[in-house]
Amino acid sequence: MSFLRLVKNKYFLAGILFFFHLILISTQVPLGSKQTLLEKIGFQLFSPVQKTVVSGLNFIKSSYEEITNLAFLRQENQRLKKEVFFLTQEKQILTQKLRLYRAEKELTENLAFLRLTVIPARVIGFDTANFYRTAIINRGYEDQVVKNLPVCDKQGNLVGRTAEPVSAHEAKVVLITSEESGVAVASVTDKMLGILVGDGQGKCYIKYVIASSNLGIQGDEIETSGLDRVFPPGIKVGRIISISSEKGMFKKILVQPYFNLRNLELIAILKENLSER
Amino acid sequence: MRKIGSWPITIAALFLAFLTYSLLGAVDPALVTLINPFVVLVFSVAMLYGETAGLLMGTAAGLLQDAFSYGVFGLAGLSFIMSGFLMGWFSQKLDLNSFSKRFLFVFIFSILQLSIWVILYALIFKKSLLYTQPFIYLQPATTSLLVSGLVWLFRKWQLKGDVG
The missing domain is CATH 2.40.10.340 (Rod shape-determining protein MreC, domain 1)
Structure with a gap:
């Protein structure tokens, strides 16, 4: 029986792979945290994919946040616009009051020389x-x-x-x-x-x-x-x-x-x- | 042995599983222990194409998973090939046409796979994953749900293709 035919036998293949993994583990255990070449290759091949996925997800996340922020900003903008409107009104009223107060003060000061009640x-x-x-x-x-x-x-x-x-x-x-x-x-x-x-x-x-x-x-x-x-x-x-x-x-x-x-x-x-x- | 299909599709499926794994990790690291896309892939392939396919996909997916985990290289692969092979073998022998049967079948093998992995991990590292990863207890349930669903979908799609 040739090797190829043996490989095509599922039990033989299972046995080979089982032992392959056992060998892999047994060679890995003494190495501790050191990586095997196969592990390095797997990591090198797929880590850019992971990086891309994470970057993509972060992009989607940030885009979503921006969109939600946009809705929030629109509301905030409306609220601020309203607030600005009222504050402008208030400012105008206060400016008017201040102007009148200053004018009254100025008036009293200007006419003080007359020694009259103003x-x-x-x-x-x-x-x-x-x-x-x-x-x-x-x-x-x-x-x-x-x-x-x-x-x-x-x-x-x-x-x-x-x-x-x-x-x-x-x-x-x-x-x-x-x-x-x-x-x-x-x-x-x-x-x-x-x-x-x-x-x-x-x-x-x-x-x-x-x-x-x-x-x-x-x-x-x-x-x-x-x-x-x-x-x-x-x-x-x-x-x-x-x-x-x-x-x-x-x-x-x-x-x-x-x-x-x-x-x-x-x-x-x-x-x-x-x-x- | 039924053929998995062309190699590009197999690689694409593996790539997709890796994408899902990366995505889950990016969303929440806890999700990686709750849903293991590599296990889902191996079990689905094993159920659909038999033990050899499960064996080969188990090797590829296991090694890929190990390449991205800080542990012993080959540990996940070993658990995958054992459970994948057995699952493929049994799925050819048993009548698994209903969703509930498939669910139960996958659930048992999922527990088996997890047990192999946890035992091997405990043997090598002298510490148990069961106390550090709370979501791991839910993994068999999510795996069986996903695999059963995927197999059901695939068969439905295959049937539609045959009729067409």
Whole structure:
């Protein structure tokens, strides 16, 4: 019987393999942890496969994690967007409050020189016919606001005076740019006296300065003189932008008021003025 | 002896078993003791193709498993060829057409294979695997379930091929 035929016999083959394994084990046992060549070959051949499988699995794992993270991130993003929205709103409100607080502080500081009690008020409306004429403020007689109290902006520049009607929590302010306004003023440099009247278009002019007078300097600052007993002296009003004496017996002195109607958010009512009168 | 099929298919099956083994190890190392893909392969081949096929696949799979375990090279192979050969031999003699019969048959041989392996391991290393690997007790059950299922699937597929 040839060897090949013997190999084809299953019992013989089983016996051979059984002994092969026994020999393998018996040669391996004395070697301890040392590897046989066959083991090394098997390991060398298949370890890259294992590495690939593990890498592949790790890739799938990380991809899955990324996908799940993506879903989580989407939710988180939605939540954060909502939070950002509310925080932005809150920030805006707080910024507004801070701005108002700072403005009020600035207002009080700017008007401290007047030694008057300052009632801070907010402009809540303007004259619908001509916004250079009057403004509505959120203070009324409940806040001890009466008519003819000087009103300044937060920089301490003259804005106008309170006027009727004065309700419990609202009052009207006649602006110095109104034609109905009249403020006794004086120029800072040459002490030119006059009455400041609004032109109804955002500017004012000083009345009753004789054309032959050499008073009046272009660019000079105008402030209240206190002669009208409504406005205390020394409140800044504006600056002379042009002087002309061509028509009539009085000069036409145009004044640009310092207060800016568009930034007229917070104003100050000077209350003590009333008690001094 | 029925033929296993072509060599490439045999190698592919071995490769697949190794892939499964690597995959299980990567998912959770405990799964390697719960499911032994090499045993599943050897038993499936033995049941489908007989004792010689079981013997040869047992040798290849056993050596491959040993190449990746820190132990005595040839230990798993020995347990595989013994159980694979016996399983193939008995499967030709017994009527194993129902799933439950196959399950019980594989279960017994799985215990046999495991016992051979554990005994040989204990003899060589003077320590038992039974106290260190808790999942090993479940291995016969998972092996029999998988082998029975695979054989059932293969026969069904083979039958479909024959009809077609």
